[in-house]
Amino acid sequence: MKFSTVVPVDEALVKIDYNSKIVSLGSCFAVNMAQKFKRFQFKTETNPVGILFHPLAIQRLLEYAITNYEFSSKDVFLYNEIWSCFDAHSDMNELEEDAIIESLNNAVIEFSKSLREASHVFLTFGTAWVYERKEDSRVVANCHKVAQDVFEKRLLSYDEILQSYQEITRLIHELNPNAQIVFTVSPVRHIKDGFVGNQRSKANLIGALHQFLDENLDVKCFYFPAFELVMDELRDYRFYDQDMLHPNQLAIDYIWERLLKSFVSSETMMIMKKVEEVTKAMEHRPFNPTSEQHLKFMDSLIDKIDYLLDRYPFMSFR
Structure with a gap:
């Protein structure tokens, strides 16, 4: 059974990516x-x-x-x-x-x-x-x-x-x-x-x-x-x-x-997923900023940011 009418959306001919x-x-x-x-x-x-x-x-x-x-x-x-x-x-x-x-x-x-x-x-x-x-x-x-x-x-x-x-x-x-x-x-x-x-x-x-x-x-x-x-x-x-x-x-x-x-495209979606991971991580507020666990978390976050900035220098995570 269907409980809603799904509106069809055409596929765009000109896709959006990180060069757009x-x-x-x-x-x-x-x-x-x-x-x-x-x-x-x-x-x-x-x-x-x-x-x-x-x-x-x-x-x-x-x-x-x-x-x-x-x-x-x-x-x-x-x-x-x-x-x-x-x-x-x-x-x-x-x-x-x-x-x-x-x-x-x-x-x-x-x-x-x-x-x-x-x-x-x-x-x-x-x-x-x-x-x-x-x-x-x-x-x-x-x-x-x-x-x-x-x-x-x-x-x-x-x-x-x-x-x-x-x-x-x-x-x-x-x-x-x-x-x-x-x-x-x-x-x-x-x-x-x-x-x-x-x-x-x-x-x-x-x-x-x-x-x-x-x-x-x-x-x-x-x-x-x-x-x-x-x-x-x-x-x-x-x-x-x-x-x-x-x-x-x-x-x-x-x-x-x-x-x-x-x-x-699916390729651009993969980059978006990485961006969202970084954004959510930056929104995280640690209970103990000096803990070993948080320091490892920050090292991992910096690596993810560096990965994105190397490929897309226009991004800003400040």
Whole structure:
């Protein structure tokens, strides 16, 4: 008997190994996966200006990277004694104007470099709901708790999202023609948009994405079904965090396992196992650091670290 429907995941054509360079952009689920890659010492960069929830925000960041955009005073604003930028997450907020401008410019420079060198670009879209400034009809990436009457909330249309996917792909491949783009839709539920509103949002994101993929079979793009894994395979509140909206660690670990089976070869998995052994050993807190047993343990650990660093000098176990 079967007690769940197993969602099939295609095998990725472009595998990930320790020569790969990964860029992960989008919602908080993009952060979850990036943290996993980083734990296993893959070369990974994520969300240079913080979490971005909708396609237009990611598209604008890519435009900045392509054009080497330079932020200035016109791009930031002071609200409640904090400097913010509508194109960035609150993680970028600063107490001084010069500080946020410098941080934004440095982030875009580093992002452009990472994008040029990336073997894989993971894009995770969270919502199709956006906030548009009434004064200039500009869609923002983040409202920064500015009064809601400043914005018009609206749902991106199917065609707007489709056009954005096309532009996102064009921008990435203009900068890096060899990058493998991995699309996914976040399984995080945006209930602040309402139960029906959340479903409408995800439907637009998914529908437009699959039309784009169907029409661009020759483009280096891949769909990883994170949304479907949670909604159609796990589909139980025991796989959600206490807020009942975000997948919990058990769900994240399961999705990670499915992603590895799709993207990572058995040879790379063997190296990952060695990395995990070292990481867990370093997390160990000895009862008696001077005991003979612990000193032998440390000698063995140093040997394992040396083995990995000899082969992969970019790894860091500090």
